[in-house]
Amino acid sequence: MSQYKRIIAAIDLSDESDAVLKRACEVAQQNSAELSLVHVVEIISYAYGGEMPVDIADIQTQVENHAERRIKEIADKLDYPITQKLVATGNTGSEIHSVxxxxDADLIVIGSHGRHGISLLLGSTANGVLHGANCDILAVRLGA
Incomplete structure (x- = not known):
């Protein structure tokens, strides 16, 4: 019997995501599991206050549209069938938990490249996903 049935690869759409995708595909194949991809777009807010010359909502929409195109491109290049390609908006850890x-995922595969403090062990995003997750987490070391 397979250990995992539904796996999520949480990716940031960078080249470093390749290591996460490779490992997620390996585990999915070993378990004949469904594999879904998720990318979280952080909500754009005023970093410094004041008025901005452009509408933030337009920028947010452009970022989300770009992410949807990229996640589809990435999925199309994989040698493993992708069940769902999801782009969520909000806090990364919370959105990954929600997805x-x-x-009903039983494994989340995420990259980790923290280099100092508590982040040395996991990285801030991976650490945020670990706390509160209702399933196993596989943290793939990046940039090593």
């Missing part, structure tokens, strides 16, 4: 619950 994992919605999909």
């Amino acid at each position: 994992a619950q919605q999909l």
